[in-house]
Each structure stands twice: as C-alpha cells, then as structure tokens.
Amino acid sequence: MPKTLSLFLAYLLALTAFPANVSGSEQQAGVDVRILMDVSASMLRTDPSNLRQPAQRLLAELLPAEARAGIWNFGDGSDVVIPVSAVNASWRTRARNSAAHIHSMDQWTDIREALETVSADWHGPAADPQRHIVLFTDGEVDVADDPRRNAEERRRILEETLPALKSLGVVIHTIGLSDEIDHALLKALADSTGGGYLVTEEPEELQRLFLHMFDRVADRETVPLDDNRFTLDDSISEATILAFRGDDTRVRLHPPGGEPFDARRPPRGVTWRQESLYELITIDSPQPGQWRLEAEFDPDNRVMIVTDLRLHMQTLPSQVLVGERVELEAWLTTGDDRLTSEDFLRVLDVAGTAIRNGGEAGSTSLSRSQSEFRATLPGMESAGTWTVRLTADGGSFQRQRQQTLTVIDSPLIATLDALPGETEAQRRLTLTTPLEQEAAEQLRISAELTMADGRTQRLDLPSGTGRWHVDLDFLDPAEDYRLALRAEGALPGGRAFDVSAGEFSLPAYRDGVNASAQDNASSPGPNLLVVSVFLVLFNLVLIAIVAIGYLLMIGRKSSSPGFDDQSATGSTTQAENSP
Numbered sequence: 225m226p227k228t229l230s231l232f233l234a235y236l237l238a239l240t241a242f243p244a245n246v247s248g249s250e251q252q253a254g255v256d257v258r259i260l261m262d263v264s265a266s267m268l269r270t271d272p273s274n275l276r277q278p279a280q281r282l283l284a285e286l287l288p289a290e291a292r293a294g295i296w297n298f299g300d301g302s303d304v305v306i307p308v309s310a311v312n313a314s315w316r317t318r319a320r321n322s323a324a325h326i327h328s329m330d331q332w333t334d335i336r337e338a339l340e341t342v343s344a345d346w347h348g349p350a351a352d353p354q355r356h357i358v359l360f361t362d363g364e365v366d367v368a369d370d371p372r373r374n375a376e377e378r379r380r381i382l383e384e385t386l387p388a389l390k391s392l393g394v395v396i397h398t399i400g401l402s403d404e405i406d407h408a409l410l411k412a413l414a415d416s417t418g419g420g421y422l423v424t425e426e427p428e429e430l431q432r433l434f435l436h437m438f439d440r441v442a443d444r445e446t447v448p449l450d451d452n453r454f455t456l457d458d459s460i461s462e463a464t465i466l467a468f469r470g471d472d473t474r475v476r477l478h479p480p481g482g483e484p485f486d487a488r489r490p491p492r493g494v495t496w497r498q499e500s501l502y503e504l505i506t507i508d509s510p511q512p513g514q515w516r517l518e519a520e521f522d523p524d525n526r527v528m529i530v531t532d533l534r535l536h537m538q539t540l541p542s543q544v545l546v547g548e549r550v551e552l553e554a555w556l557t558t559g560d561d562r563l564t565s566e567d568f569l570r571v572l573d574v575a576g577t578a579i580r581n582g583g584e585a586g587s588t589s590l591s592r593s594q595s596e597f598r599a600t601l602p603g604m605e606s607a608g609t610w611t612v613r614l615t616a617d618g619g620s621f622q623r624q625r626q627q628t629l630t631v632i633d634s635p636l637i638a639t640l641d642a643l644p645g646e647t648e649a650q651r652r653l654t655l656t657t658p659l660e661q662e663a664a665e666q667l668r669i670s671a672e673l674t675m676a677d678g679r680t681q682r683l684d685l686p687s688g689t690g691r692w693h694v695d696l697d698f699l700d701p702a703e704d705y706r707l708a709l710r711a712e713g714a715l716p717g718g719r720a721f722d723v724s725a726g727e728f729s730l731p732a733y734r735d736g737v738n739a740s741a742q743d744n745a746s747s748p749g750p751n752l753l754v755v756s757v758f759l760v761l762f763n764l765v766l767i768a769i770v771a772i773g774y775l776l777m778i779g780r781k782s783s784s785p786g787f788d789d790q791s792a793t794g795s796t797t798q799a800e801n802s803p
Contacts, residue, residue, distance in 0.1 A: 299330020480513025
C-alpha cells in the first residue's frame with residue numbers, strides 16, 4: 225500500500241470521530257465543517273500523484289449525515305467546490321465527482337483570504353452546530369514577490385483574522401505537507417483555537433495523517449472490529465466498512481451464515497467502492513449477526529453504522545500531562561432520548577481503554593450511576609499521541625467510540641547552554657512549552673537558585689507566549705549553583721497544575737582549569753595534523769622517485785641494439801621469407 229494515500233486517508237478518518245472544544249458533558253448534535261484544499265503550483269512537486277482526489281472522495285463518505293459541510297480550493301483566491309449544505313446522498317455524490325477537478329495550477333497561496341472567505345457567513349458566537357475549518361497546505365503565506373507584503377499578510381492573519389475566528393468559536397485544524405510550510409503559523413492557528421496540527425515532509429505519510437485528523441471534527445458511530453470480526457444488530461439501518469489493503473490483498477466480506485462476496489459481485493443493497501489503497505463497502509439494512517472482514521489487518525480499518533441506538537462519550541481534553549488521570553463518562557440514547565431502562569442498562573458492560581502505537585496500555589470498567597457510566601482511566605505514562613477507546617457490550621449489540629489526545633511530559637521544557645559569544649561560564653536558560661497558545665499565555669514560571677552554602681535566591685522570569693530566554697551572566701563563575709524550576713497554570717479545559725519542571729546543576733567554572741589549559745597551549749606537543757601532512761607528502765615524493773627511476777630503466781632497455789622498431793621489422797621479414 226503506498227503510504228501517501230493511506231496517511232492522507234488516515235487523517236481524514238481521524239477528523240470524523242469526535243468534535244473538539246465541546247462545552248458541557250454532551251457532544252452537540254451537528255457540526256459545520258469548511259474544508260480548504262491548496263491548489264497552488266507547488267503541489268505538482270509535493271503531491272505529484274494528486275492524492276488529494278481520493279482523500280476528498282473518502283471525506284464524502286465519512287462525514288456524518290447530521291453535519292453541514294462545504295469544500296473550497298484555494299491558491300490565488302478561493303473557489304467554492306461544494307457550497308455549504310447538509311451532508312446527504314446528493315452532497316456525497318457531488319463531493320466525489322468534484323474531486324476530479326482538484327489541480328495544482330495557481331501561482332499564489334493566499335491563506336488569509338481563504339480563511340475569511342469560508343467563514344464569511346458565520347456571525348456571532350458559535351452555539352450549535354460546532355464550527356470547524358480544515359486547512360490543508362504545502363506552503364506559507366505567499367501573495368506577492370515582495371517579502372514585505374507577505375510578512376504583512378502573515379501579521380494580519382495572526383493579529384486580525386485569528387482573533388476574529390476565535391470570537392466566532394471556530395476550531396481550526398491545520399495539515400501541512402513539505403518542508404517549506406510555515407510551522408509557526410499553522411501551529412498558532414490550531415493551538416489558539418483548540419484544533420489539531422499535523423505535518424509531514426514526506427508525501428507518503430500524508431493520507432493517514434489526514435485521516436487521523438478527522439477524528440477531531442465529526443462524530444461517527446462504530447462497532448468494535450476484533451480480529452477482523454464485527455457484530456451487527458437489528459437496530460442498525462446501515463453499515464459502512466472501511467478496509468485498507470496491500471498491493472495484492474483481496475478484500476471480501478463474509479455475512480452471517482451466507483456466502484462471501486467481494487467487489488466483483490456485491491449482493492443487492494451493497495455499494496462497493498474501490499480506490500488504489502482502500503475499499504469502502506456500504507450495506508443497507510445489514511443482516512444481524514457476526515460478520516467477518518477478509519482483509520489485511522490495519523488499525524485504521526473500521527465499521528461505521530447508522531442506528532437509533534447510540535453510545536455517547538464525554539469529550540476528553542486535547543492535552544494531558546504524563547500520569548494525569550482521565551475521567552470517562554458515557555451514556556446511550558435511542559433516537560433523541562437518553563436510555564434509562566433499568567432492565568437494559570443492567571446487562572450493559574462499558575469499558576475504557578488507552579491505546580498507543582497499536583498496543584493496549586491500560587483499561588478500566590465503567591461503573592453505572594443511574595443512566596450514566598463513569599470511571600477514571602489510569603494515567604498514561606509516556607508522552608505522545610494516545611487513543612482512548614470506549615466500548616459498550618450489551619450481549620446482543622456492541623457500540624464503540626474513540627478520541628485521540630496528546631500526552632505531554634511537562635508543561636515546561638528547559639535547556640541550558642553557553643551564552644552565545646561568551647565562555648562556558650556564561651549560561652543561557654531557554655524555556656519553551658508544548659501547551660496550546662491560550663494555556664501558554666497563562667503559564668507562570670518560578671525559579672530558585674541554591675548556592676553552595678545553602679542560601680537560596682528566587683528569580684523573576686519574564687512572561688511570554690511560549691518561549692523565553694534567561695541569561696545567567698550575573699552568576700559568579702567560581703561558585704557552584706543548583707537551579708530548580710516550577711510551572712503553574714491550567715491545561716485546556718481549566719485543569720490547574722503546579723508541578724516541578726526540572727532541576728539543573730551549575731558547577732563552577734574554575735580559573736585553575738583555564739590556567740592549566742593555557743599552560744598546555746603555551747608549550748604545545750606535536751601537531752598531529754602537521755605530522756600527518758608531512759608523512760603524506762614524504763610518501764608521495766618517495767613514490768615519485770621510484771616511478772621516475774623505473775621509467776628511466778625501461779627507457780634504457782628500449783634503446784639497446786636488436787630491440788628498436790627497424791630491427792624487429794627486419795627480423796620478422798626474414799622469418800617470413802625463409803624456406
């Protein structure tokens with residue numbers, strides 16, 4: 225399977241699993257998604273196979289029916305491809321067909337105009353539905369040959385466009401392709417609004433990244449897919465199976481108690497779409513029972529359903545600290561009503577699992593209180609991207625939800641280096657934070673210096689928005705110090721923290737060491753580089769002398785009687801004329 229399409233598709237599907245920045249305990253019913261596809265000429269190089277096309281076709285199938293969505297191509301300007309409207313059969317058909325018109329012909333990359341165009345009809349704070357913009361680009365702000373004008377456009381995005389979109393409650397998700405993107409800009413757009421930011425320099429990774437990003441936008445009901453088997457119940461009116469495949473993999477479906485089928489002869493009520501890397505099978509009124517997917521195992525394979533019996537999961541924070549415990553909450557609905565039947569809920573088993581790199585890292589059962597299920601998920605003990613999966617098993621039916629979140633080691637990253645242009649005695653403390661921008665702006669940092677005699681001194685560190693430099697040139701280089709850092713603030717969602725952010729030992733830079741080094745420099749030993757060069761030159765001269773002597777010897781032999789050209793020719797002639 226070519227990695228480019230698979231990663232792009234992974235990013236798309238990831239964006240369809242759950243909405244970000246939902247207030248309250250319940251996810252809101254609908255989403256309004258505006259998708260921006262970069263069609264600048266540089267895409268000829270970064271996306272030579274135009275893998276944006278199959279990605280858009282998959283997007284058409286993954287967005288839930290309750291969503292509203294629109295698609296734009298942008299470059300020199302913004303051209304509407306699919307106007308914002310309800311996602312239904314007609315919308316999906318238009319989105320699939322219009323993918324063929326994605327090109328790479330525009331000269332410029334006008335990101336500000338694109339953001340403002342797609343959000344022009346949003347007014348006032350977001351209520352319901354949620355508002356999302358998905359921005360896919362391979363470059364940076366580029367509207368003219370004049371760098372000053374490009375810099376001014378970038379400034380306007382950060383100082384004018386971004387605050388305006390935040391006031392409207394818009395969540396911006398950014399996807400970057402190539403090593404030429406403006407990382408700081410795309411990250412600021414995502415972090416400031418609670419969106420996702422993913423980037424790759426390799427086109428081969430694009431598809432699955434795009435698929436995973438869509439987990440942050442829209443909500444699709446799924447059933448568990450274990451060992452390529454899944455169970456459908458009689459409340460399910462439609463099932464859609466997404467199966468990635470390798471180059472030579474054949475995909476087939478085995479219905480309960482029936483004959484297997486594939487794309488060549490799908491039965492009535494089955495729509496089977498094939499792309500270069502995946503197959504998408506939609507089944508109307510599927511037969512209840514256990515089904516089996518005959519396909520290569522892939523963690524992004526899944527079974528999405530349309531049903532009145534739905535599992536809901538409280539939206540998790542986008543960032544948590546290593547070891548922080550995550551609260552889980554779940555409930556079920558039938559239609560628009562919360563399910564409260566004691567007989568039904570009594571037999572329901574709900575479990576939460578934390579997953580990283582395809583392996584289960586921790587799980588817990590949720591306990592029931594009336595119609596809600598709650599539990600605290602054990603802390604995730606390593607930094608990175610995690611998936612939290614919630615599974616409800618009622619015996620005759622199963623439902624599943626999942627969300628992704630980022631686990632960070634510390635709200636503060638500190639490094640200590642020599643002060644530029646100075647000796648090792650002069651140090652600079654550099655502080656950065658992986659927190660989203662609003663949390664970074666509220667971060668409070670304190671530092672305490674401890675001297676060799678035990679005395680302490682508190683340092684006032686400057687405030688900032690994610691990066692700080694503290695020059696420690698005021699320290700006595702002949703003294704030992706220890707520096708302890710502490711970070712205080714709040715993670716997204718208002719969860720307060722007050723944690724140690726690291727300690728540094730600052731040993732003395734003693735004059736004796738310097739003097740010794742200077743003494744050694746004043747009476748240097750042999751210079752190895754000079755010696756090496758001398759030996760090489762000596763050997764070359766020796767070889768040249770030997771070669772010249774050999775050539776002179778050959779020359780003397782060539783000029784001796786009986787071996788010149790004339791004598792040799794005469795000898796040959798005599799031999800040929802002799803009887």
